[in-house]
Amino acid sequence: MRQSQSAVLERGVDLEKVHETEPFETAWAGEARWYVQFLRPAPGSQVEFRVQISPDGLNWIDHESIAPLASEAVGLLSIPVVNFGHWLRLRSEQKSGDEAPMLRIYLELKE
Amino acid sequence: MTSPDVASTAAGLRDAIRSSDLRLSKFNPLARILTFDDFNHGAHGWVELGGNYNGRGDLDSMDEHFRDFRPPQLSNQNFFDVGTHGGMTGTYSLKLATRKAAGHTATAIRRLTMSGRGLLQIEAYLAWKVEANLTGGDEVNSYGDISWDANSHPTEAQFGAFTVATDLDHDGIRYHNVMRFQNADEDGKIIQKWMYPTVAEPTPHERFEGKHDYGRYTDFTAPNPDDWRYLNDERQEACYNEVPTKVNWHYLRFLIDTTTRSNVELQFNNDVYDLRDVPVPPYAEKYESLESLLNFYFSVRTLGPYRNFLFLDSVVISADW
Numbered sequence: 001m002r003q004s005q006s007a008v009l010e011r012g013v014d015l016e017k018v019h020e021t022e023p024f025e026t027a028w029a030g031e032a033r034w035y036v037q038f039l040r041p042a043p044g045s046q047v048e049f050r051v052q053i054s055p056d057g058l059n060w061i062d063h064e065s066i067a068p069l070a071s072e073a074v075g076l077l078s079i080p081v082v083n084f085g086h087w088l089r090l091r092s093e094q095k096s097g098d099e100a101p102m103l104r105i106y107l108e109l110k111e
Numbered sequence: 112m113t114s115p116d117v118a119s120t121a122a123g124l125r126d127a128i129r130s131s132d133l134r135l136s137k138f139n140p141l142a143r144i145l146t147f148d149d150f151n152h153g154a155h156g157w158v159e160l161g162g163n164y165n166g167r168g169d170l171d172s173m174d175e176h177f178r179d180f181r182p183p184q185l186s187n188q189n190f191f192d193v194g195t196h197g198g199m200t201g202t203y204s205l206k207l208a209t210r211k212a213a214g215h216t217a218t219a220i221r222r223l224t225m226s227g228r229g230l231l232q233i234e235a236y237l238a239w240k241v242e243a244n245l246t247g248g249d250e251v252n253s254y255g256d257i258s259w260d261a262n263s264h265p266t267e268a269q270f271g272a273f274t275v276a277t278d279l280d281h282d283g284i285r286y287h288n289v290m291r292f293q294n295a296d297e298d299g300k301i302i303q304k305w306m307y308p309t310v311a312e313p314t315p316h317e318r319f320e321g322k323h324d325y326g327r328y329t330d331f332t333a334p335n336p337d338d339w340r341y342l343n344d345e346r347q348e349a350c351y352n353e354v355p356t357k358v359n360w361h362y363l364r365f366l367i368d369t370t371t372r373s374n375v376e377l378q379f380n381n382d383v384y385d386l387r388d389v390p391v392p393p394y395a396e397k398y399e400s401l402e403s404l405l406n407f408y409f410s411v412r413t414l415g416p417y418r419n420f421l422f423l424d425s426v427v428i429s430a431d432w
Contacts, residue, residue, distance in 0.1 A: 004153075008159070025187065057189065059191075
């Protein structure tokens with residue numbers, strides 16, 4: 001049976017322009033999936049998500065195989081990730097709109 | 112054989128078998144091992160301590176200082192300078208990590224119930240670290256009591272505290288056994304002493320009744336610093352080991368007695384402390400739906416804008432019932 005873990009990295013964070021999740025160690029996992037839920041949507045806004053990776057949990061770059069996901073700041077979104085190495089984080093950026101949405105962010109990991 | 116002889120022989124056999132077990136020989140458990148976790152096969156039920164929420168799961172219904180105890184991570188201890196450090200037992204350990212925010216606490220809890228009364232013990236091999244820093248000028252070579260001298264490292268003064276504690280309830284009486292290693296204060300002054308609270312932890316039910324409403328970075332175990340006492344005046348020396356990316360594992364053993372709802376003993380490496388005079392304040396109020404509650408938690412608390420980490424290589428919970 002494969003090991004797995006779901007981590008709720010944000011339980012209800014106000015997106016103030018840019019937000020980066022806390023560094024999370026993922027060396028043991030072979031696949032991952034982000035879920036982002038707009039607990040307080042901001043219709044009419046554009047929010048972009050980037051999956052980022054790191055060799056040390058200190059220095060971060062965008063994952064080379066995952067295009068930024070643009071959203072309308074409503075509903076529930078998901079981003080699958082493979083080949084991510086030992087660290088993962090999600091960068092959220094509000095590109096347009098005046099009202100800040102509130103996010104719940106899950107990271108699901110599996111061997 | 113008489114009964115004492117049988118018991119003695121059984122204990123001797125148990126010790127012999129345990130000492131030949133590569134995984135258990137570094138522990139000194141009571142007769143019945145309830146849990147054994149080495150974190151090479153998952154988090155084994157150690158989970159973020161969560162707050163209590165209403166029927167709709169509203170975030171606002173949770174105590175603010177209970178909303179963000181952070182999910183524990185399975186860590187291979189991957190560092191910028193040496194790559195993968197690994198654990199004491201295998202590659203992985205359980206990592207509790209705070210945010211970079213003064214007062215923030217990360218907490219992992221393991222939830223059981225009691226099938227008896229008597230001695231109860233938690234043992235762990237653990238290490239504490241501060242996140243490495245790769246930026247800044249000369250000013251980052253000093254923090255609080257420590258200036259970098261190629262022996263001591265300023266990050267050691269940036270580690271606040273770690274805590275081992277219970278949440279127990281039987282016969283309608285709920286209580287916590289709590290011991291904390293206070294490493295430094297909010298100014299980076301080195302303390303390195305054991306502490307305990309003289310009050311019970313504020314509960315969500317008490318907030319529901321309007322008795323308190325603490326902020327996000329409150330010390331949830333006992334919010335008022337005046338409610339903490341040092342176990343003694345001795346400095347608990349330890350092996351932080353010079354930089355934030357060298358990890359040496361320390362042995363911790365915390366023994367309590369659920370029959371008397373009391374503390375018994377704390378062992379940290381080769382130092383053993385008698386805790387029988389350390390109070391365990393019970394709640395005056397009876398709590399429902401918690402009969403035979405047996406929880407242990409570990410927490411780590413930062414007092415500055417530095418991520419503090421508590422690594423657990425392995426943990427054993429045992430009892431004499």
